[in-house]
Amino acid sequence: MSKEKLLDMALNNKRHAEAGTMELVENIVKIPASNYFDQERWNKEVDLIFKRLPLVLGVSQEIPNAGDYKAIEALGVPVLIVRNSKNEVKAYLNACVHRGAALVEEGIGNKKRFSCPYHGWTYNQDGSLMGITSQEDFGNLEKDCNSLVSLPVLEKAGIIWVILNSESNVNMEKFLSGYDEMLELFDLKNWHVFSTRVLKGPNWKVAYDGYLDLYHLPILHSETFGKEISNQANYYEWGPHQRVVSPLARISSSEEGGVLEADPELPIEDWPMDMLMAGVWTIFPNVSIASFRGGGRSIMLSQLMPGETPEDSYTTQYYLMEKKPTKEQEVEAEKQFDLLEYVVREEDYSTGIKLQKSLKTGMIKDVMFGKNEGGGQCFHGWVDKILNTSDKDLPSLFD
Ligand SMILES: [Fe+2]
Incomplete structure (x- = not known):
């Protein structure tokens, strides 16, 4: 089903490419510039979007084996993600229930077993409290009722989602709206994590607008990706998640030089998988996945998180490779990652x-998303909703 959908999209894109057209939405939409810098609104975005919805906090290959764990802090919430002996991924607050000490360093x-460095209480991979130090002195305590605080977690398509709220009522599968079946086509569960980097950036929505935007490519990136590439884009939606793709499929390739475009003579069924998966696959509210060739077939998964203020954010870039690279391919992958x-x-x-400084002056009242920027319109619509x-x-x- 999902492969069929992928071929349908490729065919639709190809028809547009041949006609020199793209799918346009009905209107130009204006949104208040203050949406990007208003402190009260930003606080709400953190609380009502980032702390209520599933967030991508890692990929399966970071913790492939039983007992593997990843400890991170996400928006001030210390999270411990663990793969148990049944190969299930679990997520907990990284905090001992005794007095809240972090069980492991990030x-x-x-x-x-996870042993608290403060008083030595121990937990198993399923979060059950196994041992209380000097229990005869501490007093009687039901171990069964004192497990680690569990966070909702879902592993699909080689990606791990967590909700930063132990009492969430959101159904994670429904939130994905079938998009996970499309993401499965990357087969990321078997990919190699080559390396990760962290970048500081602007307001999370300013940054995210860019991931959904192909309109700017031949202008802003004229010196890197090139002036000759198309600025047109088609958008496809699954709930709040969107794929943005140029009508003429293309991927950036350090191996073949610059941008590699689909061969218009080749039937779509014969396109290589990375060409079929071209474009940017965004996962609401803060992730983008884009295909590249650098040391072999690769993707960059970028995860954006709001920073300390409305004007800053952090992006963790994961460079994943279809196959474990040879020494030579590592050099090529590093070069592509650098670019x-x-x-x-x-x-x-x-x-x-720079643009958010101008917006913050208050002298520009609204920003605009054109008929060719339906993805941005859709994204901001979901944020408001x-x-x-x-x-x-x-x-x-x-639902
Ligand atoms: Fe860009």
Whole structure:
């Protein structure tokens, strides 16, 4: 089914490419410029979007084996993600229930048991409390009722989602709206994590607008991706998640030089998988996945998180490779990663940091998304919709 959908999209894109057209939405939409810098609104975005919805906090290959764990802090919430002996991924608050001490330092590792560094209470991979130090002195306590605080977690398509709220009523599968079946086509569960980097950027929505935007490519990226590439885009939606793709499929390739475009003579069924998966696959609210060739077939998964203020964010870039690279391919992959980091930092985010200064002056009242920028319109529409939905009604948004 999902492969069929992929071929349908490729065919639709190809028809547009041949006609020199793209799918346009009905109107130019204006949104208040203050949406990008208003402190109260930003606080709501963090609380009502990032702390209520599933967030991508890692990929399966970071913790492939039983006992592998990843500890991270996401928006001030210490999270411990663990793969148990049944190959299930679990997520907990990284905090001992005794007095809240972090069980492990941030990072990736492997443990059979988690022992609190403060008083030595121990937990198994399923979060059950196994041992209380000097229990005869501490007093009587039901171990069964004192497990680690569980967070909702879902592993699909080689990606791990967590909700930063132990009492969430959101159904994670419904939230994905069938998009996970499309993401499965990447087969990321078997990919190699080559490397990760963290970049500082502008307001998370300023940054995210850029991931959904092909209109700017031949202008802002004229010195890197080139002036000759198309600025047209088709958008496809699954709930709040969107794929943006040029009518003429293309991927950036350090091996073949610059941008590699689909051979118009080749039937779509014969296109290589990365060409079929071309474009940017965004996962609402903060992730993008784009295909590249650099040391072999690769993707860059970028995960954006709001920073300390409305004007800053952090992006973790994961460079994943279809196959474990040879020494030579590692050099090529590093080169491609350097280019991508440069483009995002020096071209996209540097532009974003400057534009948000102008918006903050208050002299520009609204920003615009044209008929060719339907993806941005859709994204901001979902942001508004979620901010205006109560906790009780949130799950029904994804029915
Ligand atoms: Fe860009």
